[in-house]
Amino acid sequence: IEEMVVPHSKTTLPEVVVLPQKENRGFCGGNNAGIDWAMKNGFDYVLGVLTDPTQIALYQQQKQATQSHAGPAIDLTSLSAVTIPIIDTPNSATTQYDFIYTDSTGKQWNTVKVKVGTAITWVNKSSAAHSIYSGSPGNNTNVFSDPLITVGSTYSWTPTKAGTYAYYCSFHPSMIAYIIVTSN
Numbered sequence: 001i002e003e004m005v006v007p008h009s010k011t012t013l014p015e016v017v018v019l020p021q022k023e024n025r026g027f028c029g030g031n032n033a034g035i036d037w038a039m040k041n042g043f044d045y046v047l048g049v050l051t052d053p054t055q056i057a058l059y060q061q062q063k064q065a066t067q068s069h070a071g072p073a074i075d076l077t078s079l080s081a082v083t084i085p086i087i088d089t090p091n092s093a094t095t096q097y098d099f100i101y102t103d104s105t106g107k108q109w110n111t112v113k114v115k116v117g118t119a120i121t122w123v124n125k126s127s128a129a130h131s132i133y134s135g136s137p138g139n140n141t142n143v144f145s146d147p148l149i150t151v152g153s154t155y156s157w158t159p160t161k162a163g164t165y166a167y168y169c170s171f172h173p174s175m176i177a178y179i180i181v182t183s184n
Contacts, residue, residue, distance in 0.1 A: 031171065035129050035148075073111040073180050074103055081119040082112060084177075086149065086169075088126045097126045097169070099177035110177040114159070116184055121156040124149045130169045137173040141165075 019033050076082050082101070089098045099122065101109045114120065124130055130149045135141035143165060146155035159165070159181040169175040 035171070071111050071178070072109075073113040073178070074101060074107075074109040075113045076101075076118070077113060077115045077182060079114070079118060081121070082114055083121045083123055084112065086122055086124045086126050086130050086175075088128075095172065095174040097128060097130065097172050098175055099167070099169075111180065112178075113180040113182065115182050116159055116162055118181075119156060119158050120179065121154050122146075122149065123154045124151055127151065129171065130175070131171055132167055133170055134165050134167050136166050136176065137168055137170070 017037070019037055021030070021033060084099055084101050087098060087100050089095055089100070092098065099110055101112050103109065112120075122132055129151065131145070131147050132149065132155055133140045133145045133147075134143035144157040144167070147170070149155050159179070162181050162183040165179045165181065167177055167179065
């Protein structure tokens with residue numbers, strides 16, 4: 001198909017940039033290639049469209065899930081700083097990447113409990129760019145956000161009010177996790 005599409009695109013749409021890949025990277029992998037290219041070429045914005053029925057179904061499922069309560073949480077209220085890695089999850093049935101805190105026994109958590117004033121840092125250890133927005137897909141609460149966390153980068157937020165905060169990645173809407181913040 002590439003032999004047919006790329007030459008035709010260059011002729012009929014010279015302003016369109018086609019990024020041929022050596023292998024099929026899937027929907028998210030293709031989006032990440034485009035985001036990486038746009039960042040390297042000085043673009044300020046990237047428009048993403050969910051067209052894959054599986055991604056749309058996951059988006060709707062996760063949106064509905066975030067309107068419910070957070071699951072069991074690991075109690076980290078004794079810590080003044082918490083780091084939450086963003087990781088690849090190739091064996092997951094629901095998401096290719098996730099926000100996962102791993103405790104000393106190896107148990108993984110997507111809900112953490114901290115106290116007001118705890119410095120929370122996310123570090124992108126995955127193979128793709130991500131974002132963090134408080135709320136749920138389609139319902140951003142604007143409490144905290146970072147629109148682009150590239151591979152190896154970090155984002156930090158320190159809560160000032162008690163509450164339960166859902167958060168998600170706008171590039172991968174099935175990535176949803178929670179922070180339960182308690183008062184001192």
